[in-house]
Amino acid sequence: MTVIPPLEVRDLSTTFVARRRRTEVVRGVSFTIGRGETMMLLGxxxxxxxxxxxxxxxxxxxxAEIGGSVRLAGQExxxxxEPRLRAIRGNQIALVPQDPTGALDPLRRIGSQLAEVLAVHGVEGVKTAAHRRAEELLAMVGIPDPKRVAGSYPHELSGGMRQRAVIAIAVSCDPQVLIADEPTTALDVTVQAQILELLARLQQRLGMAVLMVTHDVGVAADFGGRVGVMYAGRLVEAGPASEVLSAPRHPYTAGLLESLPTPGAARGALRSIVGAPPPVGAFPAGCAFAPRCRQARPSxxxxDPPLVAVAEDRAAACPVVNAERVVA
Incomplete structure (x- = not known):
């Protein structure tokens, strides 16, 4: 029997259109996430x-004009x-945004916001039951006094508490896919670790497929799963996080790893990636990373090299590096 994965993305492209100007931002991104699996987008x-x-x-x-294919449990x-999409968002597929303060309504109590999501998606229509379920969800995400937090306004909570409340809203309808967009960026290191641990625990408990966006190599390494390295709107490398982050097959991934501080590293020992990424929508001809790449050749x-298999369960878009590895 064929198993349909929760999320299949094929040749996804996104072009913003404003005042007759077209700006291509995402170019031909493809990946699949199975039930209970994680995909990290790093860059x-x-x-x-x-x-x-x-x-x-x-x-x-x-x-935005969006092309390609996005299938959620087989449904395109x-x-x-838009009416059908509104029924799916927050129900079958949910988002944990980067900024919990901006995501929460500052004029409404946390419990009321949770109860509204439950009511809109038909999970809990009775008001008292919805508020009781809201408190249960807040407890599930590790909030020690859920009744107090349910009765609080967002500004009365710490950043970590607000992020937990947003996560509670995101998982309230038991989604098949959870998208976490830089969920730890605004938090201190200790709270970051707690939020990542929470997301991993919820993923295991609910069996969700998780797509996590991060610029932090450490977060990608800690959360594990698969990683897709993005540069200039494209995936340039993909594979198991433990392998990609220990033995990169694309110069950009190697550059990210070389720029990380390590214990005992001498001052000035870190190598930065020369230059800067191309302006969004103004991608150069050929490989977009070539102007910054120490291994670039005239070709x-x-x-523009495609993302191709370079080893079992590994893919990269650099024929130069991978040709050298084959010869070696």
Whole structure:
């Protein structure tokens, strides 16, 4: 029997249209996430990670043209009308945004916001039962006094508590797919670790497929699963996180790892990636990373290499590095 994965993304492209100007941001991204599996999208700011995640949920409306295919448990999302999408968002597929403060309504209590989500998606229509379930969800995400927090306004909570409340809202309808967009960026290191542990625990408990966006190599390594490294709107490397982050097959991934501080490293020993990413939508001909790549050859500026298999369960978009490895 064929098993249908919770999320299949094929050749996804996103182009923003404004004042007759077209800006291509995501270019031909493909990946699959199975039940209970994790996919990390890793890369610098502006690489297209968050746009990819939000394009999957069709959150840009008419301001973006989205091409390719996004299938949620076998159902194509890109052709659905907005009413049907509203029924799916927050129910079958949910988002943990980067900024919990901006995501929560500052004028409403946390419990009321949770209860509204339950009511909208038909999980709990009775008001008293919905508020009781809201407190149960807050307890599930590790909030020690859920009754007090349910009666609190967002500004009365710490950043970590607000993030836990947003996660409670995201998992309230038991989604098949959870998208976490830089969920630990605004938190201190200790709270970051707690939030990552919470997400891993919820994933195991609920069996969700998780797509996590991050610019932090440490987060990608800690959360595990698979990793897709993005640069200039494309996936340039993909594979198990433990393998990609220990033996990269693309110069950009290697550059990210070389720029990480390590215990005992001498001052000035870290190597930065020279130059800067190309402006969004103004990608150069050939490989977009070639102007910054120490291993670039003349052909790299003319040919845009596709993402191809380079080993079992590994893919990369650099024929130079992988040709050398085959010879070696």
């Amino acid at each position: 610098e700011s502006g690489s297209g990670k968050s746009v990819t995640a939000r394009s999957i949920m069709r959150l840009y409306g008419s301001s 999302l890109l052709g659905l009308g 790299c500026t003319h040919e």
